[in-house]
Amino acid sequence: MTRQFWLATAAMLCITSPVASETAPSAVTYVDGAIDVSLTGSPGDAAAGKKVMTTASLGNCVACHQIGTIPEADFQGDIAPPLDGVADRYSEAELRGLVANAKMTFEDSFMPAFYKTEGFTRPGAAYSGKAPTEDLPPILTAQQIEDVVAYLITMTE
Amino acid sequence: MQRHVARLATTLALGLALTGTAFADPVDDSLSIETDDGVLEIVTTTAAPAHLSDVMDTIYSGWHFREDETRALQRDDFDNPGMVYVDRALDSWNKAQGAKGESCAGCHEGPESMKGLRAVTPRVDATTGALMTVENYVNECVTDRMGLEAWGMTGDKMKDMLALISMQSRGEVVNIAIDGAAAPFWEAGKEIYYTRFGQLEMSCANCHEDNQGRYIRADHLSQGQVNGFPVYRLKDAGILTAQQRFVGCVRDTRAETFKPDSAEFKALELYVASRGNGLSVEGVSVRH
Structure with missing residues (x-):
């Protein structure tokens, strides 16, 4: 009984604690804008990434990019390049860097940095319009970034 | 050969798709309002003021960026909920x-x-x-x-x-002074206009200058002109001031907003209003 309890607790901790191999936003190394290694230490889940890309409160990639492979997301924006074939144009490491902080690749990019927590002008607590009372989390977690990258690398033409 | 044709077809389709986005530009239309005192012509498109000559040739009222039904509501005071x-x-x-x-x-x-x-x-x-x-x-x-x-x-x-x-000024030409005593306020407003605020790091200019006419999801990006303010906003079913709209925009960049009547937003309103010098005051416009 006790042994089972401790085993279960240990298993739960493994799930809920930040994974030791996860790279924090401030610790990410960019090489010419690219991030070579997975932020979580393992590959992401493309299906989960697709969800992040079309959910307004998460990645909301379709707000600005046209994504022909996700026709069910309506009113796709057109202020940024279409993403179809993006895996033919960029490597996985480059895509990871673009999603995490596109300004490391394109200095003046309009694209928000999805894995950055410092260096903002008047940051707010999410969409409340109010000053944050805690440390600012990145817009997407390391896992969500990897999930999006996993979907993007399927986008060959 | 067959493959070549297929590629050509794809290129053509893509070309058409890209041409399609060009139609997202401001709607080619003109605004005459039926009022109690007869028909009033409103200037909704005109040459950009000199201080904008580096960035755009033509300025458009936000009216040009709204749907047919929304634009129609402003053509007759009887239909204008404002x-x-x-x-x-x-x-x-x-x-x-x-x-x-x-x-x-x-x-x-x-x-x-x-x-x-x-x-x-x-x-x-x-x-x-x-x-x-x-x-x-x-x-x-x-x-x-x-x-x-x-x-x-x-x-x-x-x-x-x-x-x-x-x-009382409807139909009159917006003519905001930007020099003399106004100059320091105008410069302060301009600074804010081009500052990338919030966790999304977006400035007014990112949307309303660089990407005017394009879409963020279903939102058709206007030039952010304020000649139509106060507006009757269908989404809020009420009157909205320019500075209330500023609050909404800055909030949506995941930023801590400035308050209406703050020195920052007053300067920003002066600056943004001056980008509309030459358009008509619309009294109470209708937007969605």
């Missing part, structure tokens, strides 16, 4: 509501005495040197002359009165 608030303000204008029974009408007679004010505000008051919006002028009267507590900058009483006063 007129209800103008009527309500007329009652307020005539009402003896000051501490000693003062009314707006007591000093100013009819609201038509406010003709021209909206076209030149925000402006620096010649006597005090203070930057004044229409709302600031209203509150000056409310507190100094009527002996009342200041009205809330985005409260109903204020917004009704702003609507009534703006209507």
Whole structure:
């Protein structure tokens, strides 16, 4: 009984604690804008990434990019390049860097940095319009970034 | 060969798709409003003022970026939901509501005495040197002359009165002074306009200058002109001031907003209004 309890607790901790191999936003190394290694230490889940890309409160990639492979997301924006074939144009490491902080690749990019927590002008607590009372989390977690990258690398033409 | 044809077809399809986005530009249309006093022509498209010559040739009222049904609501005062608030303000204008029974009408007679004010505000008051919006002028009267507590900058009483006063300048050309005493405020507003705020790091210019005419999801990005303010906003079913819209925009960049009537937003309103020099004041416009 006790042994089972401790085993279960240990298993739960493994799930809920930040994974030791996860790279924090401030610790990410960019090489010419690219991030070579997975932020979580393992590959992401493309299906989960697709969800992040079309959910307004998460990645909301379709707000600005046209994504022909996700026709069910309506009113796709057109202020940024279409993403179809993006895996033919960029490597996985480059895509990871673009999603995490596109300004490391394109200095003046309009694209928000999805894995950055410092260096903002008047940051707010999410969409409340109010000053944050805690440390600012990145817009997407390391896992969500990897999930999006996993979907993007399927986008060959 | 077959593959070549297929590629050509794809290229053509892509070309058409890209051409399609070009139609997202401002709608080619013109605005004449049926009013109680006849038809009023509104300038909704004109040459950009000189200070914008480096960035754009033509300025457009936000009216050009809205759907057919929304634009139609502004063609006839009978259809414009904002007129209800103008009527309500007329009652307020005539009402003896000051501490000693003062009314707006007591000093100013009819609201038509406010003709021209909206076209030149925000402006620096010649006597005090203070930057004044229409709302600031209203509150000056409310507190100094009527002996009342200041009205809330985005409260109903204020917004009704702003609507009534703006209507007196409807059709007049926006002519915001940007030099002389206004220059430091204009420069401060311009600085804010080009600052990338919030966790999304977006400036006014990122959307309303660099990407005007394009879409963020279903939102058709206008030039962010304020000549139509106050607006009746269908989404809010009420009157919205320019600075209330600024709050919404800055909030949506995941930023800590400035407050309506803050020095920052007053300067920004002056600057943004000056980007519309040459367009008509629309009184109370209709947007979604």
